[in-house]
Amino acid sequence: MLGKLLLLALAIWLLVFILGQYRRNMDRAVGRGPEAQDMVRCRVCGVHLPKAESVALDGNYYCCEEHSRQATQ
Numbered sequence: 001m002l003g004k005l006l007l008l009a010l011a012i013w014l015l016v017f018i019l020g021q022y023r024r025n026m027d028r029a030v031g032r033g034p035e036a037q038d039m040v041r042c043r044v045c046g047v048h049l050p051k052a053e054s055v056a057l058d059g060n061y062y063c064c065e066e067h068s069r070q071a072t073q
Helices: 002-031 065-072
Strands: 039-041 048-050 055-057 060-062
Touching: 055 065, 060 065
Parallel strands: none
Antiparallel strands: 039 048, 055 060
């Protein structure tokens, strides 16, 4: 009888341990996603791109140098 109780306690402990490891791994995986970035729209072609990758000129955003030049002409 004591052996069965020990085996049951071991099985429960093992289940709790495995589920805890799984939960920690899932929390880490969710936290590794890319950070959200502000998006802007090119004034010439209308494409949306991250603000950090855009060309800013006079308060307007462009997807490339060529479009920023076109807008100033």
